[in-house]
Amino acid sequence: MIYKSIVRPLLFRFDPEKVHNFTMSMLSGSVLPSILKLVNSFEDKKLETKVGNLMFKNPIGLAAGMDKNCTAMKSWQAMGFGFAEAGTVTPIAQEGNDKPRMFRLPEYGGIINRLGFNNAGADKFEENLEAAKDELADDFIVGVNIGKNKRTELDDAYQDYKFSFEKCYQHADYFTINVSSPNTEGLRQLQQKKFLDEILRSLQELNKELDDVYSSRRKDIFLKIAPDLTTAELDDIIGVSIDNGITGIIATNTTISRETLPEGKYESGGLSGKPLEPIANAVIKHVINHSGGKLAVIACGGISGYDDVKEKLDLGASLVQIYTGLIYEGPGIVKRLKKQMTSCKK
Numbered sequence: 201m202i203y204k205s206i207v208r209p210l211l212f213r214f215d216p217e218k219v220h221n222f223t224m225s226m227l228s229g230s231v232l233p234s235i236l237k238l239v240n241s242f243e244d245k246k247l248e249t250k251v252g253n254l255m256f257k258n259p260i261g262l263a264a265g266m267d268k269n270c271t272a273m274k275s276w277q278a279m280g281f282g283f284a285e286a287g288t289v290t291p292i293a294q295e296g297n298d299k300p301r302m303f304r305l306p307e308y309g310g311i312i313n314r315l316g317f318n319n320a321g322a323d324k325f326e327e328n329l330e331a332a333k334d335e336l337a338d339d340f341i342v343g344v345n346i347g348k349n350k351r352t353e354l355d356d357a358y359q360d361y362k363f364s365f366e367k368c369y370q371h372a373d374y375f376t377i378n379v380s381s382p383n384t385e386g387l388r389q390l391q392q393k394k395f396l397d398e399i400l401r402s403l404q405e406l407n408k409e410l411d412d413v414y415s416s417r418r419k420d421i422f423l424k425i426a427p428d429l430t431t432a433e434l435d436d437i438i439g440v441s442i443d444n445g446i447t448g449i450i451a452t453n454t455t456i457s458r459e460t461l462p463e464g465k466y467e468s469g470g471l472s473g474k475p476l477e478p479i480a481n482a483v484i485k486h487v488i489n490h491s492g493g494k495l496a497v498i499a500c501g502g503i504s505g506y507d508d509v510k511e512k513l514d515l516g517a518s519l520v521q522i523y524t525g526l527i528y529e530g531p532g533i534v535k536r537l538k539k540q541m542t543s544c545k546k
């Protein structure tokens with residue numbers, strides 16, 4: 201409540217990216233995680249969810265893009281998330297697109313961003329991930345979301361994915377293959393069958409090789425898809441994903457559509473939050489109904505309350521992720537959702 205009446209109005213007076221950087225520096229420090237833990241601690245065994253090889257202590261996760269360099273894992277754990285997805289990380293550090301590149305749409309509960317994979321690169325990411333993993337509870341799951349550098353040609357993209365996969369293999373609990381950000385030119389073409397098959401096949405080969413080397417469990421792999429695909433494209437993606445034995449699909453990334461907003465002029469980039477919700481839900485529904493139970497779905501897009509989570513779980517999703525809802529509702533959202541879920545579960 202304090203968040204919506206005091207903190208948010210204050211934060212929303214400043215530039216969104218500056219606020220993001222400031223908040224991330226606070227969340228990456230040592231003080232805030234302890235306070236967050238004190239205020240937000242709540243777990244219930246009823247919320248445990250098994251997906252692939254992993255047992256999630258609850259199905260509420262932080263979506264990728266908030267913690268691009270994996271610096272604030274203790275805070276996500278303290279907020280009560282069952283898992284957090286760090287990244288998107290690319291092999292080499294890059295600046296991203298020109299600023300300004302992040303915009304709030306407060307009257308619609310949305311955000312438009314065109315950041316373009318600004319991140320510190322895989323070496324730094326892996327260092328942060330290893331340090332974070334040392335301090336986190338064993339049951340807090342960390343996903344690593346990987347992408348390609350802006351300069352990498354589409355034909356060579358699979359090598360970028362392999363690079364970050366290998367680099368982070370030992371410390372990641374699962375990997376997400378991001379082929380769906382609208383802010384890196386051409387990236388979404390990697391959702392086409394020929395590119396996608398090459399990426400997933402080469403990653404699963406590497407997954408097996410590394411599994412033999414480290415004699416650990418093979419890593420679960422998820423594919424993160426766009427909400428702007430035709431049903432034929434979706435069906436291709438479902439087929440290639442099943443053929444390559446990945447664990448599931450994260451649906452969805454941000455949309456380039458503005459169809460759910462009133463007619464007007466908007467910034468370019470990916471739209472998230474409430475205006476994305478119906479578009480994402482249609483994709484989630486299609487994937488679940490057309491994958492014959494062979495792919496788990498992590499549902500993402502527009503969650504800001506219990507009814508939104510329920511809708512996605514009722515569609516058949518196993519887990520959910522939140523980004524924009526956290527900005528609008530504040531960190532208390534995680535505990536609220538979990539409490540409502542437990543009181544509704546028999």
Ligand SMILES: Cc1cc2nc3c(=O)[nH]c(=O)nc-3n(C[C@H](O)[C@H](O)[C@H](O)COP(=O)(O)O)c2cc1C
Nearest residue numbers: 263264265288313452453472473501502522523524
């Ligand atoms: C500012 C911003 C940056 C994002 N960066 C990434 C990213 O780096 N990688 C990624 O896979 N998704 C990224 N996303 C997409 C989110 O992970 C999520 O899929 C999308 O925002 C829909 O969820 P939401 O409506 O809860 O925000 C970003 C979203 C926002 C708003």
